[in-house]
Amino acid sequence: MLSKKAQYAFRALTHLAENYNKGPVLISEMAKKKRIPLKFLENILLELKKEDILESKKGRGGGYYLKEHPSKTYIATVIRIVDGPISLLPCVSLYFYQRCKNCNEKQCGLHDMMKDVRDATLKILERRTLKDLV
Amino acid sequence: MLSKKAQYAFRALTHLAENYNKGPVLISEMAKKKRIPLKFLENILLELKKEDILESKKGRGGGYYLKEHPSKTYIATVIRIVDGPISLLPCVSLYFYQRCKNCNEKQCGLHDMMKDVRDATLKILERRTLKDLV
DNA sequence: TAAAACCCTACTCATTTGGTAGGGTTTTAT
């Protein structure tokens, strides 16, 4: 399951995608419109900025905006930033791989199956972008 | 991510699948062979029994065994019993559906996307069975 | 009839989730 944090992130990003190239958007505006706790949203946006999804402008007339065109930011990227691994097992994760003890990957049936699930999932999440959310 | 509980469940079920029709298997045997905390495993097996995946026999010579042929028990079923929902959002879950507030399902882009992910995932997990794990 | 095996309740400890509170620091339009 995606965390609430991730759901908030997508709600905010959708809003930013809708306002792409219309100048920075205030946190407070997004928080209010999308009913997201303001301080919580602040954290999320900071993280997305640190990870190069967003940019921000300070001062009066400032706010957050997408770094690139919505069609350039993949859903999978956002999930990985906010929630971490997408795979169902650490031992099949591409970005958060961890060896699993007590199971030989070469001959573990579950491993193979979860790899298939991962591939099917990524086929969707690594192709679709913020543009598909608006 | 699958919980450790689910991973343990699959390890135990794999063992039971390998010993299908060879009589009941002791909890203690599975715990030892698969390195699963015994009491924790006990809970898992009880749950799987209550949900009609397993049957058990008490007394000397007793133990647990699969209720049906390994090819009859779907991976998705086991995950739902042990971990709950497979979907990434409650509002696209088939067995654990929950309406999401603040988002209209008809026009929520995330909803549609996660539905596609769900379908792709279930296409695998609802076809494969314990037999595929051995 | 007692050893073997299943069943049940309750507790615990660590981590994660979903936030709050509050106070900076920087910017920039006026």
Added chain:
DNA sequence: ATAAAACCCTACCAAATGAGTAGGGTTTTA
């Protein structure tokens, strides 16, 4: 130049979940 607007940072907290432990029943059946 300055104050209002906006971003940034640290710390805390409560509830839920995950991952078990402990310990004592109860039921079978060889």
